[in-house]
Amino acid sequence: MDKRTVNFGAGPSKLPQAVLLEAQKELLDYNGLGISVMEMSHRSSDFMKILNRAQSLLRKLLDIPENYKVMFMQGGGSGQFSAVPLNLIGLKEDRCADYLVTGTWSAKAAKEAEKYGKVNIVHPKQDSYTKIPDLSSWTLNPSASYVYYCCNETVHGVEFNFIPETKGVVLVSDMSSNILSRPVDVSKFGLIFAGAQKNMGCAGVTVVIVREDLLGKALKECPVVLDYEVQAENNSLYNTPPCFSIYILGLVLEWVQNIGGAAAIEKLNKEKSSMIYDIINGSSGFYVCPVDTKCRSRMNVPFHIGKKDGDDALEKLFLDGASKRGMISLKGHRSVGGIRASLYNAVTIEDTRMLADFMMEFLKEHQ
Numbered sequence: 362m363d364k365r366t367v368n369f370g371a372g373p374s375k376l377p378q379a380v381l382l383e384a385q386k387e388l389l390d391y392n393g394l395g396i397s398v399m400e401m402s403h404r405s406s407d408f409m410k411i412l413n414r415a416q417s418l419l420r421k422l423l424d425i426p427e428n429y430k431v432m433f434m435q436g437g438g439s440g441q442f443s444a445v446p447l448n449l450i451g452l453k454e455d456r457c458a459d460y461l462v463t464g465t466w467s468a469k470a471a472k473e474a475e476k477y478g479k480v481n482i483v484h485p486k487q488d489s490y491t492k493i494p495d496l497s498s499w500t501l502n503p504s505a506s507y508v509y510y511c512c513n514e515t516v517h518g519v520e521f522n523f524i525p526e527t528k529g530v531v532l533v534s535d536m537s538s539n540i541l542s543r544p545v546d547v548s549k550f551g552l553i554f555a556g557a558q559k560n561m562g563c564a565g566v567t568v569v570i571v572r573e574d575l576l577g578k579a580l581k582e583c584p585v586v587l588d589y590e591v592q593a594e595n596n597s598l599y600n601t602p603p604c605f606s607i608y609i610l611g612l613v614l615e616w617v618q619n620i621g622g623a624a625a626i627e628k629l630n631k632e633k634s635s636m637i638y639d640i641i642n643g644s645s646g647f648y649v650c651p652v653d654t655k656c657r658s659r660m661n662v663p664f665h666i667g668k669k670d671g672d673d674a675l676e677k678l679f680l681d682g683a684s685k686r687g688m689i690s691l692k693g694h695r696s697v698g699g700i701r702a703s704l705y706n707a708v709t710i711e712d713t714r715m716l717a718d719f720m721m722e723f724l725k726e727h728q
């Protein structure tokens with residue numbers, strides 16, 4: 362293929378080309394075994410090496426402390442919306458959990474948790490998801506079993522650039538769309554989870570990083586495959602894991618390591634997102650990003666064209682023009698409309714520049 366399509370999709374999303382080439386090379390014959398990873402027993406020593414390598418790479422890249430388990434689970438991010446309360450809401454007798462709701466994904470997680478206990482939304486209800494409610498408006502419950510938030514709201518483009526202070530209450534975060542986009546102090550969290558299909562690989566595997574003292578507290582109704590203690594005791598092999606997705610995850614982690622780890626990636630991500638936000642900010646209102654500047658996501662940049670809520674005809678023209686130039690999946694989520702550029706780790710500076718150039722060209726032509 363001479364010219365690859367540039368994929369700005371929100372997930373599943375672009376993978377590093379080096380990873381795809383490596384996977385292609387090994388597709389039919391992994392490591393001289395004469396079979397594909399897809400055909401390999403999950404109990405074989407070869408697969409064990411793949412799984413353990415992915416685990417240890419992730420430990421190294423995120424500097425995960427010894428007293429945390431790293432697990433590879435199924436059911437996606439949404440599966441974890443149920444697994445979190447099923448495993449953790451019983452940590453304290455009240456069966457109560459605090460949720461920060463800053464977008465679609467934390468809203469869904471809070472709704473799911475209501476099935477298993479009492480949910481306290483920490484701040485006043487928001488009319489739209491364009492900011493993180495002011496800290497002075499939060500009422501955290503000291504007897505909550507945990508505090509939950511979504512570190513990057515993929516649909517709305519709202520990202521936390523700080524770790525909430527919970528005064529000793531266990532902190533849980535959904536990092537599905539920004540894991541490994543920057544370094545993170547894992548020791549501040551009781552649990553972090555992330556679906557792989559944005560920054561870490563392909564769909565099928567969800568990474569769960571959990572502090573060991575939180576294991577063994579699941580409600581009796583918790584399905585065994587979602588029970589963190591069972592998965593941890595079995596090194597994610599209680600049942601057949603998503604073997605191929607774990608293999609791809611390992612290749613992506615190797616790629617992250619080769620380009621210098623989370624700190625090096627953060628530098629690139631700052632550069633990429635500034636390129637796009639600078640154009641939005643300098644466009645005299647032609648491009649409009651509704652998100653408060655303090656919490657604009659580096660991963661997902663949502664914007665409208667022409668006016669605050671977007672001019673449908675102009676936005677269509679923009680998407681068509683982008684597509685003609687080989688840039689796809691820029692359409693905003695159906696619930697918010699407009700445009701969304703997802704700039705995950707695998708999206709390069711060159712890819713981003715291509716989009717930036719097109720945005721400038723479009724601005725000159727239609728302003």
Ligand code: PLP
Pocket residue numbers: 372436437438439440466511513514515516535536537538556
């Ligand atoms: N959490 C976040 C932040 C997401 O962006 C998504 C999906 O895009 C999910 C959770 C749900 O993930 P899944 O589709 O794997 O269930």
